[in-house]
Amino acid sequence: MPGSGGRTMKNRSTGIVALLMIILMHLPLSGIGQEFLNGVCRIENGRMIFKIDLDWTPDQLRLVSSQFNLDTLLLSKVMNGKADSIMLADGWKWKQINPRTTELSKDLAPAPPHAPAFDKVLPPSRIFLLDDNWLHVSGFPEPDQANYGVNKLTYSNLFKYSDSMALFILPGHTDARQVYLSGTFNEWSTMQTPMKRSGEGWSVAVPLLPGKYAYKYIIDGRWTQDGNNKLKENDLNGGNNSVIFCYNFVFRLKGYTDAKKVILAGSFNNFNPRELMMSKTGEGWELPLYLRPGTHSYKFIIDNNWITDPDNPVVRPDGRGNFNSFMGIGDTTWFRISGHQSVKNMVLAGTFNGWNTAELKMTKTESGWQLPFILAPGNYEYKYIADGRWMTDSANPFVNGKGNMANSFLTVKPNHNFMVDSFPNANRIAVSGSFNGWNREGYSMVRKNNRWMLPLFLKPGKYTYKIIVDGQWILDPNNMLWEENEYGTGNSVLWIGK
Amino acid sequence: MRVWLVKIRFLFCRVCLVFLLPVPLISDHPHVEPLGDFQSVTITLKRVGRLFLIEARIGDQTGNFVFDTGASKLVLNRTYFRTNLIPVDEPAGGITGNVEKVYQTQVERIDLANFHYEHVDADVINLGHIENRRGVKILGLFGMSLFRNMEMVIDLGRSELRLHRIDREGKRISTVTDSVKANISCPIKETGGVVFLQVCIAGKMLDFCLDTGAEANVLSNTSSKKVLGTVTITRRSDLTGSGSVATEVLYGTMNDCLIGNVPFHPMKTMITGMDALAMAYNYPLSGVLGYDFFEKGIVCINLVKKELGMCLVREAAQ
Numbered sequence: 001m002p003g004s005g006g007r008t009m010k011n012r013s014t015g016i017v018a019l020l021m022i023i024l025m026h027l028p029l030s031g032i033g034q035e036f037l038n039g040v041c042r043i044e045n046g047r048m049i050f051k052i053d054l055d056w057t058p059d060q061l062r063l064v065s066s067q068f069n070l071d072t073l074l075l076s077k078v079m080n081g082k083a084d085s086i087m088l089a090d091g092w093k094w095k096q097i098n099p100r101t102t103e104l105s106k107d108l109a110p111a112p113p114h115a116p117a118f119d120k121v122l123p124p125s126r127i128f129l130l131d132d133n134w135l136h137v138s139g140f141p142e143p144d145q146a147n148y149g150v151n152k153l154t155y156s157n158l159f160k161y162s163d164s165m166a167l168f169i170l171p172g173h174t175d176a177r178q179v180y181l182s183g184t185f186n187e188w189s190t191m192q193t194p195m196k197r198s199g200e201g202w203s204v205a206v207p208l209l210p211g212k213y214a215y216k217y218i219i220d221g222r223w224t225q226d227g228n229n230k231l232k233e234n235d236l237n238g239g240n241n242s243v244i245f246c247y248n249f250v251f252r253l254k255g256y257t258d259a260k261k262v263i264l265a266g267s268f269n270n271f272n273p274r275e276l277m278m279s280k281t282g283e284g285w286e287l288p289l290y291l292r293p294g295t296h297s298y299k300f301i302i303d304n305n306w307i308t309d310p311d312n313p314v315v316r317p318d319g320r321g322n323f324n325s326f327m328g329i330g331d332t333t334w335f336r337i338s339g340h341q342s343v344k345n346m347v348l349a350g351t352f353n354g355w356n357t358a359e360l361k362m363t364k365t366e367s368g369w370q371l372p373f374i375l376a377p378g379n380y381e382y383k384y385i386a387d388g389r390w391m392t393d394s395a396n397p398f399v400n401g402k403g404n405m406a407n408s409f410l411t412v413k414p415n416h417n418f419m420v421d422s423f424p425n426a427n428r429i430a431v432s433g434s435f436n437g438w439n440r441e442g443y444s445m446v447r448k449n450n451r452w453m454l455p456l457f458l459k460p461g462k463y464t465y466k467i468i469v470d471g472q473w474i475l476d477p478n479n480m481l482w483e484e485n486e487y488g489t490g491n492s493v494l495w496i497g498k
Numbered sequence: 499m500r501v502w503l504v505k506i507r508f509l510f511c512r513v514c515l516v517f518l519l520p521v522p523l524i525s526d527h528p529h530v531e532p533l534g535d536f537q538s539v540t541i542t543l544k545r546v547g548r549l550f551l552i553e554a555r556i557g558d559q560t561g562n563f564v565f566d567t568g569a570s571k572l573v574l575n576r577t578y579f580r581t582n583l584i585p586v587d588e589p590a591g592g593i594t595g596n597v598e599k600v601y602q603t604q605v606e607r608i609d610l611a612n613f614h615y616e617h618v619d620a621d622v623i624n625l626g627h628i629e630n631r632r633g634v635k636i637l638g639l640f641g642m643s644l645f646r647n648m649e650m651v652i653d654l655g656r657s658e659l660r661l662h663r664i665d666r667e668g669k670r671i672s673t674v675t676d677s678v679k680a681n682i683s684c685p686i687k688e689t690g691g692v693v694f695l696q697v698c699i700a701g702k703m704l705d706f707c708l709d710t711g712a713e714a715n716v717l718s719n720t721s722s723k724k725v726l727g728t729v730t731i732t733r734r735s736d737l738t739g740s741g742s743v744a745t746e747v748l749y750g751t752m753n754d755c756l757i758g759n760v761p762f763h764p765m766k767t768m769i770t771g772m773d774a775l776a777m778a779y780n781y782p783l784s785g786v787l788g789y790d791f792f793e794k795g796i797v798c799i800n801l802v803k804k805e806l807g808m809c810l811v812r813e814a815a816q
Contacts, residue, residue, distance in 0.1 A: 045723065131735050462629055484624045
């Protein structure tokens with residue numbers, strides 16, 4: 001009988017309720033056994049029933065709240081024997097079982113179509129997907145990001161990389177009918193990259209950019225790890241994927257041929273003095289490897305003596321009285337402004353440096369100001385600061401935002417170009433979608449010769465979006481792919497591959 | 499009209515179950531023959547979370563299809579297939595409350611890595627929500643019609659589906675030995691184009707659908723007090739669907755569960771309402787055996803012999 005047993009609780013002060021709620025929200029859950037959860041919830045006659053022990057600690061209450069998605073306020077009311085209209089309106093009922101136990105119950109609602117945790121596609125073809133709180137998956141397994149990498153093959157001739165082509169060689173398995181190469185470079189395709197019989201094994205050449213890749217062979221339908229590659233990563237399926245690096249740099253040191261060993265150490269491996277052993281060549285020493293794009297400092301260690309690179313003039317102090325050599329991987333973006341000769345200090349600030357207003361001071365030239373800066377592929381917003389006054393880049397037509405909130409918008413190495421040929425008389429066309437959180441303003445497109453365009457860099461994956469023509473949201477007229485949305489108007493669909 | 503017919507058939511099935519009458523089987527299960535020079539073939543599965551995908555090519559599109567024994571036939575994602583569609587008379591929304599339209603088409607040819615199909619009938623619906631939730635491009639679902647007249651060996655541990663050609667008696671034609679030795683054998687039946695087997699929970703025999711497209715087992719929340727009493731409920735999700743309608747989904751562990759007289763407990767399960775699905779299948783099912791079941795071993799399905807064999811791996815049988 002709802003409310004009949006609440007008298008023992010009524011004497012507790014409302015202050016305790018508030019305190020309890022605060023404690024529930026902030027206390028850590030460490031040290032609580034979860035066994036007590038086993039008897040908390042049951043189903044009877046179409047109702048789910050929660051058995052609430054009034055002696056539970058705040059930690060236990062918080063755990064119950066989190067595991068069973070029960071509102072802390074609701075639990076507090078039950079603990080204090082107070083029911084209100086809001087609680088009853090949600091369909092909750094409660095009754096006192098004994099002085100120390102209360103039961104909270106509610107009718108089980110029928111599962112509606114397309115409920116997130118019980119995802120019914122139309123019959124007879126439906127898929128049950130777990131709720132994202134329990135299983136969040138986005139795409140196939142990707143290898144961990146790497147600052148650098150050196151391959152560890154049993155025989156170095158089983159992998160070759162030159163001119164952006166990677167040659168994979170699998171020795172043996174001559175009885176196999178079919179062998180495929182599958183990895184992060186072909187989105188783990190099981191049929192896109194067949195290998196050819198080659199001597200006493202199989203081989204295939206794949207066009208690849210420098211980077212780190214995970215892969216496996218598929219031999220007569222069976223996933224097989226490369227037994228000749230010692231680099232591996234968990235495949236999230238109880239096994240391992242093989243890992244290979246496609247190199248983009250070779251460190252070379254001329255001379256010192258009498259040295260016993262030469263080691264490379266740098267910011268990319270925390271100057272580890274024992275890891276990256278260089279190989280002796282006819283003219284000196286060298287080490288090919290993969291390095292993440294960006295700026296790196298380094299030194300050579302010749303028989304325990306640390307030296308800067310004698311062939312690299314770029315040397316900077318390390319702040320502790322020593323010097324390191326510096327090198328960069330990637331393209332340099334030049335930021336240039338014309339005029340503003342009377343300005344004393346010109347600073348560049350943007351999303352690439354956390355809008356730091358003191359870091360990137362520009363250099364005055366005969367015609368204005370400039371600053372070279374290495375940026376990885378991506379989309380960036382920025383502004384110039386002329387003697388404390390913020391301004392957009394007048395030479396860049398791409399702008400994000402309006403009025404004082406507008407920033408110049410820069411895309412480095414775009415991999416997709418949104419283009420709209422229609423609407424030559426439109427005043428403003430923008431694009432908005434899952435890549436910018438469906439921003440109401442969207443990213444402004446720029447008109448060039450009656451064609452509106454916006455180059456963007458997008459990470460691999462699926463994007464849904466719409467074009468905004470003078471405030472009206474429409475499907476992309478140049479894209480045939482679209483899917484239904486909750487408004488019945490559809491969204492354009494875009495997949496970005498690797 | 500069709501909606502009412504379906505509802506009447508569903509109610510009839512329920513009445514049959516209550517009075518232990520034999521449920522009428524639907525006999526017209528479509529199937530297509532895999533074409534290629536093989537008697538046994540291994541299909542490589544790609545795993546994304548708890549879904550398993552088969553890569554295939556239709557026309558100029560190559561992509562992933564969910565391996566989904568819970569679907570009766572091929573299903574295509576309308577995002578990528580919008581031509582030559584024939585609308586189905588009644589939207590299936592009459593059953594589920596969903597207003598989505600259903601179309602049908604016929605695919606001329608589907609190519610896999612080492613064989614192909616021709617002239618395959620398909621439903622065409624929107625599957626964008628699977629893509630958006632799991633982050634992979636989904637061209638469709640591979641349902642039972644593509645595997646029906648083969649012996650299927652589902653080995654999720656190795657991410658493999660092995661198909662063996664069989665004769666009219668259900669015996670393998672293939673001379674290739676599949677070294678799986680089943681330590682469980684139990685009868686199955688086919689209804690509405692999908693496969694059901696009986697699971698014994700708390701001494702009651704309940705019909706479960708075999709569904710490789712289910713990321714979890716599912717148990718109906720309208721099961722008896724005795725059945726639900728054997729489940730330890732450990733989590734709850736009170737979620738709002740796209741139509742702002744909340745639903746209760748509970749998650750727990752089945753503690754008294756036998757399949758083929760072999761204990762399968764503890765085995766994880768979701769608990770939620772299944773009436774809409776039962777209507778979709780025209781069959782009063784009590785649950786779905788999904789990933790939590792298939793991960794326990796290698797499952798062999800032979801629809802001619804009407805038999806399921808299973809070789810338990812890991813610690814399934816305790």
